[in-house]
Amino acid sequence: MKSYKHLFSRALAASPGRIHFAAHSHHLWPDASYEGHVQAWDDAAALADRKWEKIFGEVMPRAQANIALELKLPDPRTIGFAPNTHELLMRLFSARAPGKIEVLTTDGEFHSFRRQSARWEEEDRIMRRIVPCEPFETFSERFLAAMREQRPDIAFLSHVMFRSGLRFDGVEELAAYASPGGTWVALDLYHSFMAMPCDFSRVADRVFLLGGGYKYAMAGEGAGFIHAPPGYAERPGYTGWFADFGAMEKKQGEVAYGEDGSRFLGATYDATGLYRFNAVQAMLSKEGLDTAAISERLAVLRTMVAEAIAAGKAGATLRRAELLQPNAEGPQARFLSLRHADAVLWKSALMAANVITDARDDVLRIGFGLYQDQADVSAFCDAVRKALG
The missing domain is CATH 3.90.1150.10 (Aspartate Aminotransferase, domain 1)
Known part of the structure; x- marks a missing residue:
């Protein structure tokens, strides 16, 4: 070896x-990743205020292309970034119409979603239906059965569960129930992105995908991402100036959003994680x-x-x-x-x-x-x- x-x-x-x-x-x-980290510092020193032109014009597009290639997504522009996936989760849920949100999920989700959803439930903002992960052998079919029984507003689950490694194998059928005005389907990819080959080309038009650079992408913190299918969640309520970066110097009127993944961007944050992510991707390519x-x-x-x-x-x-x-x-x-x-x-x-x-x-x-x-x-x-x- x-x-x-x-x-x-x-x-x-x-x-x-x-x-x-x-x-x-x-x-x-x-x-x-060290070299990418240093490049971020060098760009900030050399470009100062103009560093954002490079970040939006070169660093982000390269990271989008790398993620799209990995997940077999047809359009890299559907990808938006944030310091972490929790921030993107908040934006996703903020885009639903006002009223209590019914959520279909599992008892195997990572603490960030589990904690947030439980807190929302305490405030009567959401109502959860929770599908147990065990017995493992029937998990995928039981989750799909729960979807068929009653369509939720949002189905949120991990592609691979963080405790057990359990994999959900019903993505294509789950995607069949999604629609912009009905059920939204969101997969947490944190334990499958770059941990196993993934091809979401057949469901990219209907499924939200969340992941990041912290684990198997070897890039560390700060590179959370979301793939947002066109036509879904077009106006997140939790938003920042990055979501309309191109109109920053124009007269401000209505709250505008990009039609691509940029609608999920927030506000000023440290883009060093994207530099590291791109540098690691280049390393892997060089090594074959x-x-x-x-x-x-x-x-x-x-x-x-x-x-x-x-x-x-x-x-x-x-x-x-x-x-x-x-x-x-x-x-x-x-x-x-x-x-x-x-x-x-x-x-x-x-x-x-x-x-x-x-x-x-x-x-x-x-x-x-x-x-x-x-x-x-x-x-x-x-x-x-x-x-x-």
């Missing part, structure tokens, strides 16, 4: 003894790496770790956990989920030994990145055995 550690020399040298298996949580930054190739490589390491844990090579403790394997076929999440009541305690003990994983409630997650190879699997197993027994 070819090593790609040279692409991460700065991050690896910064903590030589660290055993990092949390790429699904905070991916180590490749050297290219795409998501399919990276996924194939890391699937090998994922299997090696799972088999090592089952065989006791990582000690006896992790063998007590239940390995969650929700998807029998098709692309797999880029992390292992081990369910046990002591997951948080294990994560803390491993952290103290400089073995980086993460835990969500009763699930310990072990994630994989391009900077790992077979030797890291052995080092991980040895360190876990010493730390946990």
Whole structure:
């Protein structure tokens, strides 16, 4: 297996003894991201006020093109940006007509949406119908059945669930129920964007897609994005001056919006994340790496770790956990989920030994990145055995 550690020399040298298996949580930054970061600073110094011309005229379009290529979207201009997907979520919901919003969702959503939707429900702004993720084997068909039973205002769910790695396989049928004046469908791609090959070309005209650069795109914070299908959510109520950037110097009258993804833009923010994202994309292109190739490589390491844990090579403790394997076929999440009541305690003990994983409630997650190879699997197993027994 070819090593790609040279692409991460700065991050690896910064903590030589660290055993990092949390790429699904905070991916180590490749050297290219440093170069992108510096370019953002250099542009700000050289261009000052005119930096926005470059950001809107070059940096954003390049990032849009990179995302569209990755997701097989027909028009890059449908993509808008924000510092994070939560901000874009707020804009999406603000575009619905006044009144209580009925939402079809799941019990496996990330804390940001779970917390926000629960708070909205407390204020009687929305009403949630929640489809349980388990049993995993029937999840997709149960979610679709709930959609057929009663069409919501918004169907919001993760393409891949952040705790278990469960994948939703009913995107095309779900999209069939969408319409600009009826149901809106939104997919959170945070654990599928650049984690597995994705082709949304057949549903791009009906489905909102949200994701970002923080995890598998290896670009860090600040590069949240939304793909907004034409004709849907045309006037978000939560809006800022970026959403009408081209008319900034004109006489201000009605609240105007772009017809493309720019209608979801907010206000002044640090675009450094987009610089890093574009730099990492250029690095991958230069190395001849795409998501399919990276996924194939890391699937090998994922299997090696799972088999090592089952065989006791990582000690006896992790063998007590239940390995969650929700998807029998098709692309797999880029992390292992081990369910046990002591997951948080294990994560803390491993952290103290400089073995980086993460835990969500009763699930310990072990994630994989391009900077790992077979030797890291052995080092991980040895360190876990010493730390946990």
